[in-house]
Amino acid sequence: MAAERDVVIEHPNRDKASSKSTKAVVILLLLASAALVVIVTVGGWDATAGAQFVSLAFAAIYLAMAFYVAQWNRGVLPVSAALAMILGIFAAVSAPGWFDRDATGYTDPAMGADMLGLLTAVIIPVQVLLIAFAMRGFQQAWNIEVERLADGTTRVMPS
Template structure:
């Protein structure tokens, strides 16, 4: 048997319950954020001025990042945290604007403006939670590898 056949690579930090929980929380928050952005985008599509490509990009990126995190990719976590900060800023700016549109004289979006404003406020809270969860996951060092020799089978 060759030497490389006797070596097994393990990731001990991935077996910890805290690492598995952090990974699950990041995935759920990414998918929930993508869903909220999708609802706001579709609900206000006719009244949104110019951020449509950016919203579509966030939806696609968050779903792709959820797949990466599901495969234990630790490298995307800092990028997730950075994008969460940017999206939280956009949501914090957009929420009052949607609430201001809930008056006479404005074009009505497909979903009520108050609901879209509330969803933007929820999006801000989701992004803060996503930022914290991504940073916690990054500190858990999912990428640590330990080589272990496989014991030979008894003859």
């Protein structure tokens, strides 16, 4: 039992500057994505024809994933990349619709349709960046653990 207290678990890949910067960028991109989705959803609430729940669910999931990435949870990175692909497709399909709302018969959104179209178009490159950085973070192996014993020796734990 005394030997177990002399063991310190270290995560060497989390100490690297590249891992820390990737983590920060992924968190920033998740938060930016959630904010953009909420702004577009609230700004176009009357014009989104029942898609509000899906949009708010995306924002809530992105916020939860940002929390887990902040805790060095590597498992949510591929999930965030997959959801970013889906959201990017949704944004690519819906962005032209915001710009085409100048015809008669369309409901006027609370925010200008051109501004909502621009914000929706901005979501696309943010999702592409999120995919790239999430996959980069996944490749950095944040989960590797090293046991450092009291005598200075180390053991790499299998992941």
